[in-house]
Amino acid sequence: MKILGIDLGTTNSAMAIVEGGEPKVLENAEGARTTPSVAAISKSNERLVGMLAKRQAVVNPKNTVFSVKRLIGRKFSDSEVQRDVKWLPYELKQSSSGGVEVNMGDKWYKPEEISAMILAKLKADAEAKLGEKIEEAVITVPAYFDDSQRQATKNAGEIAGLKVRRIINEPTAAAFAYGFNREKNQKIAVYDFGGGTFDISVLEIGFDTETKEQTVEVKGTGGDTHLGGDDFDKRMIDFLVDEYKKSQGTDLSKDPLALQRLREAVEKAKHELSTVTEAEINLPYISSDASGPKHFLMKLSRAKLEDLVGDMISKSIELVKKTISETGLKVSDINELILVGGQTRMPAMQEAVKKFFGKEPHRGINPDEVVAIGAAVQAGIFQGDVKDVLLLDVTPLSLGIETYGSVFTPMIEKNTTIPTSKSQIFSTASDNQTSVEIHVLQGERTMAADNKTLGRFILDGIPPAPRGIPQIEVAFDIDANGILSVSAKDKATNKVQSVRIEASTQLSKDEIERLKKEAAMHAEEDRQKKEVAEVKNQAEQLVYVSEKNVNEWKDKISAEVKASIEKKIADLKDAIAKNDPEIIKSASAELSQELQKIGQSMYTPKDNEQAPPEQ
Amino acid sequence: MEENTNNQQKNDSAESQPLSEIDKLKKQCDEYLDGWKRSKADFINYRKDEVKRLDLILKFANETIIKDLINVLDSFDLAIQSLGGDSKVEKGVYLIRAQLEDILKKYGLERIIVSVGQKFDPALHEAIASVESDKPSGTIIDEVERGYTLSGKLIRAARVKVSK
Numbered sequence: 001m002k003i004l005g006i007d008l009g010t011t012n013s014a015m016a017i018v019e020g021g022e023p024k025v026l027e028n029a030e031g032a033r034t035t036p037s038v039a040a041i042s043k044s045n046e047r048l049v050g051m052l053a054k055r056q057a058v059v060n061p062k063n064t065v066f067s068v069k070r071l072i073g074r075k076f077s078d079s080e081v082q083r084d085v086k087w088l089p090y091e092l093k094q095s096s097s098g099g100v101e102v103n104m105g106d107k108w109y110k111p112e113e114i115s116a117m118i119l120a121k122l123k124a125d126a127e128a129k130l131g132e133k134i135e136e137a138v139i140t141v142p143a144y145f146d147d148s149q150r151q152a153t154k155n156a157g158e159i160a161g162l163k164v165r166r167i168i169n170e171p172t173a174a175a176f177a178y179g180f181n182r183e184k185n186q187k188i189a190v191y192d193f194g195g196g197t198f199d200i201s202v203l204e205i206g207f208d209t210e211t212k213e214q215t216v217e218v219k220g221t222g223g224d225t226h227l228g229g230d231d232f233d234k235r236m237i238d239f240l241v242d243e244y245k246k247s248q249g250t251d252l253s254k255d256p257l258a259l260q261r262l263r264e265a266v267e268k269a270k271h272e273l274s275t276v277t278e279a280e281i282n283l284p285y286i287s288s289d290a291s292g293p294k295h296f297l298m299k300l301s302r303a304k305l306e307d308l309v310g311d312m313i314s315k316s317i318e319l320v321k322k323t324i325s326e327t328g329l330k331v332s333d334i335n336e337l338i339l340v341g342g343q344t345r346m347p348a349m350q351e352a353v354k355k356f357f358g359k360e361p362h363r364g365i366n367p368d369e370v371v372a373i374g375a376a377v378q379a380g381i382f383q384g385d386v387k388d389v390l391l392l393d394v395t396p397l398s399l400g401i402e403t404y405g406s407v408f409t410p411m412i413e414k415n416t417t418i419p420t421s422k423s424q425i426f427s428t429a430s431d432n433q434t435s436v437e438i439h440v441l442q443g444e445r446t447m448a449a450d451n452k453t454l455g456r457f458i459l460d461g462i463p464p465a466p467r468g469i470p471q472i473e474v475a476f477d478i479d480a481n482g483i484l485s486v487s488a489k490d491k492a493t494n495k496v497q498s499v500r501i502e503a504s505t506q507l508s509k510d511e512i513e514r515l516k517k518e519a520a521m522h523a524e525e526d527r528q529k530k531e532v533a534e535v536k537n538q539a540e541q542l543v544y545v546s547e548k549n550v551n552e553w554k555d556k557i558s559a560e561v562k563a564s565i566e567k568k569i570a571d572l573k574d575a576i577a578k579n580d581p582e583i584i585k586s587a588s589a590e591l592s593q594e595l596q597k598i599g600q601s602m603y604t605p606k607d608n609e610q611a612p613p614e615q
Numbered sequence: 616m617e618e619n620t621n622n623q624q625k626n627d628s629a630e631s632q633p634l635s636e637i638d639k640l641k642k643q644c645d646e647y648l649d650g651w652k653r654s655k656a657d658f659i660n661y662r663k664d665e666v667k668r669l670d671l672i673l674k675f676a677n678e679t680i681i682k683d684l685i686n687v688l689d690s691f692d693l694a695i696q697s698l699g700g701d702s703k704v705e706k707g708v709y710l711i712r713a714q715l716e717d718i719l720k721k722y723g724l725e726r727i728i729v730s731v732g733q734k735f736d737p738a739l740h741e742a743i744a745s746v747e748s749d750k751p752s753g754t755i756i757d758e759v760e761r762g763y764t765l766s767g768k769l770i771r772a773a774r775v776k777v778s779k
Binding site: 020021030031042043044048052053055056057058059060256257260284285288292293 | 657658660661690693694696697734735737738740741742743744745752753759760768769772774777779
């Protein structure tokens with residue numbers, strides 16, 4: 001029975017499950033990977049949840065309940081609740097036990113009952129998608145949630161028909177998603193900048209190798225429950241509305257459709273500015289006045305965006321500083337940094353965080369989904385999907401051999417899960433070559449000399465044959481312990497030689513990162529070197545074929561043809577020695593052309609023969 | 616005979632121990648073989664699902680592009696609305712719009728039909744304003760932006776004004 005991992009968010013929720021050993025996000029019934037945390041009772045007394053509830057929010061504000069996470073498990077008198085009462089469009093009151101109740105469709109509900117509606121939809125959608133019943137879940141909560149808030153969240157699950165196996169902290173889930181559930185003694189900072197809230201958490205992960213128990217301690221939490229990506233959008237919209245008012249005199253915020261279009265365009269531009277430095281906002285027919293239709297066209301630069309929101313980013317860093325100092329740790333004590341939340345895709349934010357911590361953040365997993373994925377990882381552990389004994393490693397760098405032209409030919413790509421094996425057939429480079437040297441290498445560079453030698457051995461006794469004819473099967477095998485065995489077998493004689501290498505997965509993380517960076521830096525240069533090597537290989541092959549052909553047909557072609565071809569062969573040999581790919585390519589082309597004269601002169605009728613009639 | 620007795624004794628003592636070494640190993644062996652078979656089965660099933668996934672991807676591969684192009688259709692709608700009477704220019708613009716829509720229809724795009732007086736349905740419509748009107752409450756009084764489905768899946772709800 002599968003256990004569902006659920007990120008029950010303030011604005012949006014997501015769910016994930018472990019399938020085939022890997023956690024994966026599940027789409028809801030509408031095909032979306034996130035579900036708005038909104039519930040409503042429509043005018044026609046229908047209960048709506050998710051996107052459907054959101055779509056009618058504008059016409060039914062009193063009965064559309066959102067952001068209920070801000071109220072769950074709290075007392076009505078809490079300052080947080082009192083602050084939100086002021087702006088939430090639906091009615092709130094104090095319950096008989098001092099808690100909060102919300103009004104929806106003329107009935108009063110506890111916040112957990114509302115959350116239960118969202119959880120129930122996720123449960124039903126997951127069951128429909130997977131074709132099986134879901135009865136258990138792992139649900140995440142902010143690290144600062146107290147007992148009452150956690151219990152209320154658990155109750156929400158039970159009301160929805162889910163047995164909650166565990167309530168885990170959002171930053172812990174994020175750490176699990178990145179595989180930190182197998183590490184020990186790591187201090188991890190989780191910077192979570194979502195749509196409506198900002199949370200910074202410092203965790204200490206321990207792993208008791210005796211009891212095989214994971215321990216996660218929350219060393220400190222901080223943040224701002226009313227700072228998020230939505231505030232960034234608001235700044236941009238206000239700026240654009242202002243600019244438009246200045247140049248056109250119209251206030252777009254008064255027109256609901258124009259405002260909606262502007263809101264969407266701003267969000268799209270914000271996303272684009274994470275990858276390009278300028279985005280265009282083009283909204284034809286945004287409004288009209290006495291002189292006719294008006295359009296909105298404006299270029300927004302990344303610099304301007306950073307200018308508009310810079311203070312909010314700095315504020316978040318100040319909060320990080322405060323939280324870390326409260327834990328008694330130094331910034332340099334933090335081992336790992338994780339980014340969560342869509343807004344963290346912004347380059348300026350990543351730079352600010354990187355600068356403060358002095359290290360690269362982990363961000364390979366979709367920041368909107370990382371918490372749900374982590375919840376699924378925990379669910380997977382409960383399901384028994386992830387047995388300790390089945391935890392598999394990957395080979396951190398590519399493994400391969402040196403081939404003709406001093407090129408590195410990878411056999412097993414980096415990040416391949418082990419144990420694994422791969423084999424490929426190679427051949428000889430010269431005629432009558434009776435032995436091959438297998439030079440085993442590790443690294444990411446294209447030329448063998450730039451990679452690390454792991455071992456070498458020789459396979460001999462290959463029967464003499466023209467180059468390219470023998471079949472030597474080279475096999476790479478890495479076992480579950482990371483021990484690499486390389487063998488070479490001559491398919492004709494079945495003769496085998498092999499070598500066993502112990503240390504191929506033993507490099508430190510820093511070492512691996514350094515090698516990968518080097519490869520990236522030299523990528524262009526390496527590509528050119530490889531191209532030169534390939535051009536040379538092909539040219540040498542052409543020389544070989546040409547010489548062979550001239551020799552074979554020397555009695556059938558005239559002395560002039562033979563001489564001219566031999567000259568082109570000599571020219572090509574010279575070009576190869578010069579190492580310039582352009583010269584080699586043109587000399588190769590000339591030789592190919594010249595080579596055709598063999599056929600031409602053999603098919604041309606001799607003086608006393610008649611040419612065949614053209615067909 | 617003596618040997619047999621010894622063996623007998625040995626057997627007795629083996630049975631009285633909770634789980635002998637051999638039984639433990641056998642159990643582990645069975646567990647491993649079962650795990651291995653399940654892994655293999657998972658992989659085979661994953662491959663079967665992959666084919667289904669590829670089908671879905673093919674069907675919805677163009678979803679992002681089409682969604683973006685809908686914004687262009689919107690602009691055309693607004694242009695046509697604003698041009699009103701100038702028939703010469705309007706016809707050309709209308710034809711270009713029709714051309715774009717026809718191409719998108721080929722890839723599965725379909726317009727959601729909305730009519731004034733229709734009951735507001737959040738499964739197909741998004742309310743952007745609530746307006747005073749003499750029409751019955753909860754009915755659509757204006758379609759502000761068109762809604763579309765792609766191969767049956769809703770990709771944009773129709774934006775409407777609903778009567779209070």
